[in-house]
Structures are given as C-alpha cells and as structure tokens.
Amino acid sequence: MGSMAEVTEFIILGRGGQGGVTAARILVSAALKDGKWGQAIPEFGAERRGAVVKSYARISDKPVILHSNVRKADVLVVLIANVLDLVNIDDLMKDKDSIMIVNSSTPIRTGYRTYYVDATSISEKLGLVIAGWHIVSTPLLGAVAKVTGVVSLDSIINSLPEFVGRENLVKLNAEAVKMGYESVRGE
Amino acid sequence: MKTAEKLRGLLLSTPAEGAGGRTGTWRVYRPVVNYSKCTKCGICWLYCPENVIEWLEDKNIKINYDYCKGCGICADVCPVKAIDMVKEEVV
Amino acid sequence: MMSMVTITELHKYGRTKFIMPGTAACPGCPLQVGMRQLAMALDGKFVMVIPAGCSSVIPGSAPYTAYTVPVLHVPFASSPAVASGLVRAVRQRNNNGPVVVWAGDGATADIGFATLSGAAYRNEDILYVMADNEAYMNTGIQASGTTSWMAWTTTSPKGKTEDKKDVALIMLMHKVPYVATASIAYPMDFIDKVRRAMQVRGFRFIHLHSPCPPGWKMDDSYTIKAARLAVETGAWILWEYNQGRLTISPPSIPYKDKPRRRPLEEYIKIQGRFSHLKPEDIKLMEEKIDRQWDLILKLTEIFK
Amino acid sequence: MSKQIPLAKQARKVLVGDHAVAEAVKLARVNVISAYPITPQTLIVERISEMIERGELRADYVRVESEFAALATVYGAAAGGARAFTATSSHGLFYMYEMLWWAAASRVPLVMAVVTRVVGPPWNIHDEHTDLLAIRDSGWIIGMAQNVQEAFDMTLTAFKISENEKVLLPVAIGLDGFILSHTAEPLDVPSQEDVDTWLPPRNSRIPYTIEPGGESITMGNLPGNDVYHAILKKYMDESMESAKKVIAEVYDEYGKLTGRNYGSLTECYRCSDAKYVAISMGAWSGDILNAVDRLRDEGYPIGLLRIRYIRPFPEEDISGWINSMKGVIVFDRDYSAGMGGVLASEIGGFVPSNVSFEGVLAGLGGFDVSADEFRVIIREFIDKVEHEGTVRIRKYWYIPEIGR
Numbered sequence: 001m002g003s004m005a006e007v008t009e010f011i012i013l014g015r016g017g018q019g020g021v022t023a024a025r026i027l028v029s030a031a032l033k034d035g036k037w038g039q040a041i042p043e044f045g046a047e048r049r050g051a052v053v054k055s056y057a058r059i060s061d062k063p064v065i066l067h068s069n070v071r072k073a074d075v076l077v078v079l080i081a082n083v084l085d086l087v088n089i090d091d092l093m094k095d096k097d098s099i100m101i102v103n104s105s106t107p108i109r110t111g112y113r114t115y116y117v118d119a120t121s122i123s124e125k126l127g128l129v130i131a132g133w134h135i136v137s138t139p140l141l142g143a144v145a146k147v148t149g150v151v152s153l154d155s156i157i158n159s160l161p162e163f164v165g166r167e168n169l170v171k172l173n174a175e176a177v178k179m180g181y182e183s184v185r186g187e
Numbered sequence: 188m189k190t191a192e193k194l195r196g197l198l199l200s201t202p203a204e205g206a207g208g209r210t211g212t213w214r215v216y217r218p219v220v221n222y223s224k225c226t227k228c229g230i231c232w233l234y235c236p237e238n239v240i241e242w243l244e245d246k247n248i249k250i251n252y253d254y255c256k257g258c259g260i261c262a263d264v265c266p267v268k269a270i271d272m273v274k275e276e277v278v
Numbered sequence: 279m280m281s282m283v284t285i286t287e288l289h290k291y292g293r294t295k296f297i298m299p300g301t302a303a304c305p306g307c308p309l310q311v312g313m314r315q316l317a318m319a320l321d322g323k324f325v326m327v328i329p330a331g332c333s334s335v336i337p338g339s340a341p342y343t344a345y346t347v348p349v350l351h352v353p354f355a356s357s358p359a360v361a362s363g364l365v366r367a368v369r370q371r372n373n374n375g376p377v378v379v380w381a382g383d384g385a386t387a388d389i390g391f392a393t394l395s396g397a398a399y400r401n402e403d404i405l406y407v408m409a410d411n412e413a414y415m416n417t418g419i420q421a422s423g424t425t426s427w428m429a430w431t432t433t434s435p436k437g438k439t440e441d442k443k444d445v446a447l448i449m450l451m452h453k454v455p456y457v458a459t460a461s462i463a464y465p466m467d468f469i470d471k472v473r474r475a476m477q478v479r480g481f482r483f484i485h486l487h488s489p490c491p492p493g494w495k496m497d498d499s500y501t502i503k504a505a506r507l508a509v510e511t512g513a514w515i516l517w518e519y520n521q522g523r524l525t526i527s528p529p530s531i532p533y534k535d536k537p538r539r540r541p542l543e544e545y546i547k548i549q550g551r552f553s554h555l556k557p558e559d560i561k562l563m564e565e566k567i568d569r570q571w572d573l574i575l576k577l578t579e580i581f582k
Numbered sequence: 583m584s585k586q587i588p589l590a591k592q593a594r595k596v597l598v599g600d601h602a603v604a605e606a607v608k609l610a611r612v613n614v615i616s617a618y619p620i621t622p623q624t625l626i627v628e629r630i631s632e633m634i635e636r637g638e639l640r641a642d643y644v645r646v647e648s649e650f651a652a653l654a655t656v657y658g659a660a661a662g663g664a665r666a667f668t669a670t671s672s673h674g675l676f677y678m679y680e681m682l683w684w685a686a687a688s689r690v691p692l693v694m695a696v697v698t699r700v701v702g703p704p705w706n707i708h709d710e711h712t713d714l715l716a717i718r719d720s721g722w723i724i725g726m727a728q729n730v731q732e733a734f735d736m737t738l739t740a741f742k743i744s745e746n747e748k749v750l751l752p753v754a755i756g757l758d759g760f761i762l763s764h765t766a767e768p769l770d771v772p773s774q775e776d777v778d779t780w781l782p783p784r785n786s787r788i789p790y791t792i793e794p795g796g797e798s799i800t801m802g803n804l805p806g807n808d809v810y811h812a813i814l815k816k817y818m819d820e821s822m823e824s825a826k827k828v829i830a831e832v833y834d835e836y837g838k839l840t841g842r843n844y845g846s847l848t849e850c851y852r853c854s855d856a857k858y859v860a861i862s863m864g865a866w867s868g869d870i871l872n873a874v875d876r877l878r879d880e881g882y883p884i885g886l887l888r889i890r891y892i893r894p895f896p897e898e899d900i901s902g903w904i905n906s907m908k909g910v911i912v913f914d915r916d917y918s919a920g921m922g923g924v925l926a927s928e929i930g931g932f933v934p935s936n937v938s939f940e941g942v943l944a945g946l947g948g949f950d951v952s953a954d955e956f957r958v959i960i961r962e963f964i965d966k967v968e969h970e971g972t973v974r975i976r977k978y979w980y981i982p983e984i985g986r
Contacts, residue, residue: 040766065868069950191789200800206338207302236310242292254299258306259499339806351802359654366642367662375794396647
C-alpha cells in the first residue's frame with residue numbers, strides 16, 4: 001500500500017465500439033514509457049455497440065491506488081460530439097480548469113477550456129475506417145499529448161504496436177496521432 | 188508427522204479382505220461342492236460376485252466360507268448341478 | 279480382429295483377488311460380477327473413477343477397501359469430467375494405462391449426463407462402463423432414466439410410465455470410436471469388448487446390463503439367470519460399434535429371428551418388480567422389443 | 583531485505599487483472615487448465631488458450647460443458663499429479679459448489695481465480711464479494727487482491743502455498759470483477775527463469791497420485807467409523823493453521839525474489855498510532871486508504887486493516903489490532919441474508935464490547951463508492967463515537983440516491 005499522489009483523471013466519452021477502452025489503455029502504456037504510472041478502467045454494462053460508454057484513465061507520478069470510477073475529469077475526451085447532448089457536462093468536469101478535447105470539425109463552446117480536432121476527417125484521410133467505424137481515438141490521443149502534456153507524443157506512438165495488430169495499421173495510426181497532435185485547436 | 192503422511196493414513200484406503208465385514212456370517216445357505224459331479228469347468232468361479240471361489244492350479248474349486256455370502260449364484264450357474272445350497276445349522 | 283477370450287485363458291486368474299472378499303455388497307450383486315470381468319479384461323492394471331452409487335459402498339470401510347486398483351471416489355455427476363482431467367495428467371506423464379469410469383445408470387443417464395456428453399464429444403481417452411441395474415439401488419430403488427417401462431420402483435409404485443433411456447445409442451451419436459452393449463451373463467463377450475475397446479484411443483462406452491436381486495425383487499441367485507434371459511428373450515440386445523461398423527454380438531445373433539427368442543414371460547416372471555403386469559402390458563413390452571430390434575438391425579445396415 | 587536471493591529480472595507491463603492472472607498461470611507452468619466462460623472471468627481463460635495455441639505454455643486446456651465439470655476436471659488432473667488451474671465467477675462458482683468441498687477435502691493442491699461478481703437475480707455482471715465469501719466454509723484458502731500486481735503475485739504464490747506439504751489445500755484468489763479484471767495497470771513480472779528456480783514443478787507424489795498401474799490406493803470410500811471424518815476435519819483445521827505460517831514464509835521468499843513485500847494475511851496502514859481502524863478487502867481498499875490519508879490530514883486518528891486472506895481467518899492480526907482501538911468500521915461489498923456483511927459478521931465476534939463497531943454494507947451490485955464517500959462514512963462513525971460514547975451498529979446500509 002502506498003500513499004496518495006497527484007493524479008490526472010481522464011474520462012473518455014464515446015459510443016460503444018469507438019475504441020474508448022483501448023484509448024485509455026494506450027494512455028497508460030504511454031505514461032509508463034514516460035516513467036509515470038497509470039490505470040485504465042472500462043465501464044461495462046449491458047450496453048452494446050452504439051450506446052454511450054465511458055472509460056476512465058488515471059495518470060500519475062506515483063502508483064495509482066484508487067479503483068473507484070472517475071466521477072469528474074481533469075480531462076474529458078469526447079470521441080463523438082453528439083454524445084455531449086446526452087450528458088450533463090458539469091457532472092463530468094472537475095473544475096473550471098478542467099480540459100475538454102472533442103472530436104469536431106468546428107469550435108465548440110462549453111464554458112470550459114475546450115479544444116477540438118477533426119478526428120473523423122483525419123481517419124477518413126488515412127483510410128482508417130474499419131468495418132464502417134472511423135478510428136478516431138488515435139487522432140484524439142495526439143491531441144491529448146499536445147494539449148495536456150501528461151503523456152508525450154513519442155510514447156503514444158511507441159505504444160501503438162502493443163494494441164494494433166498489423167504493421168501498416170501501426171504506421172497509419174501513428175500518422176493519425178501526429179495529425180491529431182498538430183491539428184488540435186483551442187476554442 | 189507431516190500433514191501429507193497423516194492424510195495418507197486416514198484419507199486413503201488400501202486393499203484388505205473383510206473391508207465390508209466378516210460376510211460369511213450373512214449366509215443362510217451354504218454352497219457345498221459335490222466333487223464327484225464337478226467337471227472343474229470354472230463357471231462358478233467366473234460368476235462368483237464375491238471372489239470367494241478359487242479355481243486352483245489343478246482346476247478344482249475351493250470356497251472361502253469366511254466371506255461367502257451364500258447368494259447361490261454358483262449353484263444356479265453350475266452346468267452339472269454339482270453345488271448344493273445347504274441350510275446353515277444354527278450353532 | 280483379436281481372438282476371443284476363453285475360460286481356459288482366464289484360468290490364470292483362478293486365484294487372483296481382483297475384488298477382496300468380504301465386501302459390503304448385497305448377496306448376488308451384479309456389479310461385482312461385472313467389475314471382476316472388467317479387471318480380467320484389463321489384467322488388473324487400470325484406475326477407476328467411481329461416482330456416488332452402490333460401487334461407492336461396495337468396497338467396504340476406509341481405511342480399507344475391497345478394490346485392488348487405484349480408485350478415486352467422486353461426486354455423483356462428476357466422474358466423466360474427473361476422468362478427463364485425470365487422464366490428461368497421467369498421459370502427460372507418459373502413462374498410457376486405462377482410465378475407467380465405473381458408473382451406475384443414475385450417474386450416467388441422469389445426473390451425470392452433461393459431463394458424460396462433454397467428455398464423449400471431446401473424445402477423452404477414457405473407457406466408460408455404465409453398469410446398469412435399472413434404478414437408483416443405492417438409495418433404495420428409485421426410478422432412473424434407464425428403469426424399464428412398467429417396472430416397479432419406490433418412486434414408480436404402479437410401474438414406470440416412461441421408456442428406458444437408450445444411453446448407448448445416444449453415445450453412438452456423439453461419434454465416439456467405440457460403443458457397445460454387454461451383459462454380466464456373457465463374460466467372454468464383455469471381456470472381448472473391453473479388450474477391443476482398449477485397441478482404440480478416445481472415448482469408449484460400454485453399457486453393461488446388470489440385474490440386481492433386491493432392486494428387481496428376485497432371488498439372490500437369479501442375477502446371472504435374469505441377465506441371460508434378458509438376452510435370450512431379446513429384451514437386451516448385445517451389439518458393438520467399433521470405428522464405423524455396428525454388428526450384433528455373437529450371443530444375440532440367434533435372437534435376430536423372433537421365433538428363436540424365449541417367451542418374454544420367462545424373463546418377466548422371475549422379477550417381482552413386474553408382478554403387476556397384465557398380459558396386455560407384456561404384449562406391449564414385446565412390441566417395444568421388436569421395434570428396438572428393427573432399429574438396431576437397421577443400424578447394422580447403416581454402419582456396415 | 584536479505585541479499586541471499588538475487589532480485590529477479592522483471593519486466594514492467596500494462597495488463598488488465600485477468601491477463602495478469604493468466605501470466606502467472608503461464609509462469610507457474612500449469613499442466614492442466616479447464617474452465618467455462620463466464621463474465622468477467624473469461625479474459626483469463628481466453629488468454630491462457632492463446633498462450634497454449636502459440637506454444638508459450640505447454641498444457642492441456644480442457645473445454646468443458648460447465649463450471650462443475652471445469653472444477654471436476656482440474657480436480658481429476660490434480661489427483662493425477664498435475665499442477666492444475668481453473669477460474670470462474672458468481673453463478674459459475676456456485677455451480678461448482680459440490681466439487682469445491684470434494685476437492686478441498688481430497689487434499690489435492692489446486693488453484694482457482696474467482697473474479698468476483700454479483701449473484702442474480704437480477705442479472706448483474708458487476709463486482710460484489712458475496713460469491714467468493716460464500717465458499718469460505720469449504721476448505722479453500724481464500725485470498726483477495728487489491729490491485730493487478732497483487733492479483734498476479736497472489737496467483738503465482740498460490741501454487742507454492744497449495745502444494746506445501748503442511749498445507750495441501752486448494753487456493754482461491756479473488757479479484758474484483760471489472761474493477762481489477764478489466765482494468766489495465768502497470769505491473770512487474772519476473773522472468774520465467776527466475777520463477778522456475780523459485781517454483782519447481784509439482785511433486786506429484788504429495789500427497790498421493792492416482793494412476794494406472796500405480797499404488798493401490800483408494801480416496802473417498804466410506805469410513806468405518808464416523809470419527810475418521812472428524813479427525814480429517816481436524817487435520818484440515820491444523821493445515822489451515824499451518825497455512826498462516828506457510829503464507830508468511832512464501833511471501834517472505836517472494837519478497838526476496840521480487841522486492842515486493844506484502845504483509846502476510848493482512849496489512850495494516852497507519853495503524854500503529856491509530857485509535858480507529860477501518861477494515862476492508864479487495865480493490866476498494868485503495869480508495870479507503872486514500873480516505874484514511876485525507877482523514878489523517880483532518881486530524882482523525884484512523885488506520886486501515888486490509889484483509890489479504892480471509893481463509894485461514896486472520897484472527898491473531900485482527901484481535902491484535904482491534905483490541906487497542908476505540909472503534910472499528912468494517913466495509914462489506916457482500917451480504918449474508920439474515921445476518922449482514924460477511925466480514926462484519928466474522929470480525930464482530932472478536933471486537934471487545936468496549937470497542938465501538940460499525941458494519942457498513944456498500945457497493946452491493948457493483949455500485950461505485952468513491953474515496954470521498956468512504957471519508958464521509960468513516961468520519962461520521964468517528965464523530966458519533968466521540969460524541970455518544972461506545973456505539974454498536976452491526977448493519978449500516980449505505981445506499982446512494984438513484985435517478986429513477
């Protein structure tokens with residue numbers, strides 16, 4: 001058992017099948033490469049593909065001892081903007097300094113520090129559309145690296161082979177991470 | 188004593204005669220072989236449920252009355268009716 | 279095909295105690311007759327996994343046992359699964375000896391049916407002998423899936439209303455390499471079958487008919503007589519399926535012809551469990567037997 | 583730390599709890615694995631199947647038709663001399679119930695992971711400890727991990743504990759469904775080489791092997807005298823007592839191998855100067871620990887006693903700590919109908935009458951309890967005791983408001 005440490009808490013909001021769970025795990029692997037600790041918690045229920053799903057991640061300089069859900073985020077990552085209509089954002093954000101990173105082609109006003117990146121277009125451009133689903137998690141992870149600095153761009157890219165099977169897909173996703181990193185914008 | 192040894196002593200059983208008791212006392216009828224009729228075919232030995240009939244080297248048969256329960260299968264299967272079931276006398 | 283066993287060959291076991299005398303079995307117990315035959319077939323070198331049933335009680339009291347091979351007594355429904363694990367372990371250690379499940383009809387046809395089916399479809403390297411005395415005899419004669427139609431038991435006081443579950447045919451449809459029926463009255467046939475089964479790897483099933491004097495309400499000495507009459511009246515058909523081929527076994531061959539079968543009454547009348555049967559019941563029973571013969575003979579045509 | 587055993591070469595990986603358990607099974611070179619799918623256990627056996635298919639683990643995986651068969655199969659394998667493993671959850675564990683007792687009283691070594699889950703109805707796949715705790719009378723050694731690293735460590739050490747000649751009892755390792763089973767965390771995994779040195783292959787002769795042509799022994803026929811049964815139960819009890827020492831020794835060795843030092847049956851955090859102690863088991867202990875730290879900052883003299891093994895029951899540890907306390911608060915994520923929290927029920931009997939006590943039933947059905955909620959519950963308990971004197975609340979149902 002150890003004592004409490006400063007933790008950055010993430011909520012990843014998306015629809016079932018969008019890769020929110022994997023995104024949280026990539027974040028943790030990247031944190032490890034940066035010499036940090038972390039934890040990726042999926043939220044499982046009866047929901048199937050398409051339902052609103054939350055995943056959580058904690059990144060810290062010390063081992064994470066908490067196992068409860070992340071109720072309120074330091075960083076809210078939104079994989080598809082239309083889920084914002086289905087939740088009360090104030091319920092999910094820790095405080096006024098909390099950050100939101102949304103997959104959107106246009107700026108979004110939320111009353112919080114909000115960033116946007118057109119992850120859908122990036123995945124389309126790279127052909128990262130698998131079984132009809134756009135891979136939006138990797139461009140968003142690039143954006144997370146840029147905006148928060150909690151994990152590094154290189155570590156995210158270096159973590160991809162652990163999660164992506166084929167080599168060409170690793171390359172394309174790495175490109176997606178970079179494009180997300182470069183194209184994320186403030187409100 | 189080690190746990191493993193103690194367990195072996197109580198948890199495990201080893202083969203022994205009379206594990207179900209001295210079952211010869213269950214008997215009401217006693218199989219008696221009429222050796223003059225016996226053809227030494229071994230059929231009684233083959234079907235005896237209790238393994239109390241020995242089919243000796245010379246193919247004669249020998250009944251172990253300590254454990255024979257007196258079921259009478261041997262008499263029933265004997266092709267030449269060389270085994271009689273005789274009522275045990277009350278001693 | 280290997281030569282058939284003869285009683286002359288078995289003379290070498292004339293003084294071998296495959297079951298130690300002085301067991302807790304009822305007088306005239308068919309299970310001990312069958313188990314001795316099994317042991318002769320396997321030269322006494324095998325292990326048994328035994329679920330709850332008469333055979334858990336028969337060996338007598340711990341720390342002693344009448345059984346002379348290594349035995350694992352296990353819960354009622356578990357024996358095929360336990361044997362599956364056991365056989366994997368012993369094979370990993372390069373021991374190719376037989377792992378035998380010795381189970382009654384309740385453990386096989388009823389409570390353990392799922393584990394039986396699972397082990398069979400996985401084709402586990404097990405010999406499964408179902409010693410069928412046609413009821414839960416150990417708990418005091420309650421009807422099981424293989425109790426005969428119209429047979430009295432304590433849970434079918436007016437006679438069982440359902441037909442006997444045909445476990446051997448169900449096992450055949452699991453596409454295992456070896457399935458046979460056998461009878462304790464035909465030791466040479468049973469021993470041959472065990473030995474032939476041992477030539478095959480995978481799941482092998484033998485349904486061994488085992489008349490029980492107390493359970494069938496008959497004289498202790500009638501065990502073999504009843505088993506033999508079951509075959510001679512055609513009520514119990516001895517057959518063997520070995521890797522694609524299904525044949526009627528030699529003791530049953532004459533009874534393919536109905537006229538050569540003994541009258542069914544001879545089998546019925548020695549059993550108290552059928553004492554309530556009316557002539558029309560016996561006639562119906564005979565029709566069921568005829569239909570079973572038709573089915574088995576058709577199967578011999580299919581599995582030629 | 584002793585320098586006798588060189589520290590193992592360890593790789594830091596990120597794994598979900600279920601995969602960490604599978605990793606431990608692989609490193610233990612288990613011979614026979616059998617299981618039936620049930621959420622949230624399934625990831626364990628899926629991963630083990632992959633390991634076998636890829637040739638990373640040489641073992642038989644037996645795809646059985648039920649959990650009952652799964653335990654029967656690994657039990658048979660263990661009786662045949664193999665090192666064996668199974669895993670299950672909730673309804674699956676209950677479907678094994680008869681075999682659990684048979685396996686334990688047969689005294690063969692065996693390891694099982696129990697990914698804890700609610701027992702229905704209604705259907706619910708989330709975390710609760712009721713399933714694991716319902717087997718506590720069966721003769722299994724029962725541990726419960728706090729995090730993914732510990733789930734791995736407990737699984738690996740379980741083989742060494744179970745196979746110890748002084749123990750010879752099966753070991754069940756609990757990990758919280760989803761909260762650990764599906765949560766990815768970094769953990770350090772020793773090399774196969776180092777594990778091989780520390781955990782040699784199972785000695786199949788201990789306590790006995792059932793095999794064709796082997797020793798003519800029978801396990802399980804009726805005893806001639808019922809007293810035999812009582813003696814065997816007493817032996818089981820002695821083995822449970824020995825297990826306390828063996829568990830301590832095994833973790834001591836393991837600590838020297840890995841550098842990870844756990845308490846034995848329990849761990850007490852900030853207890854030495856505490857006047858109050860919270861008691862818990864499993865993953866949420868981390869959240870309670872966080873609450874303890876914050877309460878300490880607020881001036882509350884509270885510690886946390888975390889139960890690692892509930893069987894054998896850590897009586898000495900519990901008595902040792904609670905006798906000197908002013909109050910004890912026990913958190914149960916489980917419920918024994920007609921009684922209350924299982925831990926509270928078991929521990930309650932050891933709490934002196936002058937020590938305040940509260941049993942909190944929380945997180946049932948898997949609902950999330952945050953560190954902040956723990957903080958509030960504990961603080962209210964302490965405040966109550968401080969204001970009202972000794973309180974004895976055996977059951978406090980903590981049930982948050984729900985939207986509908």
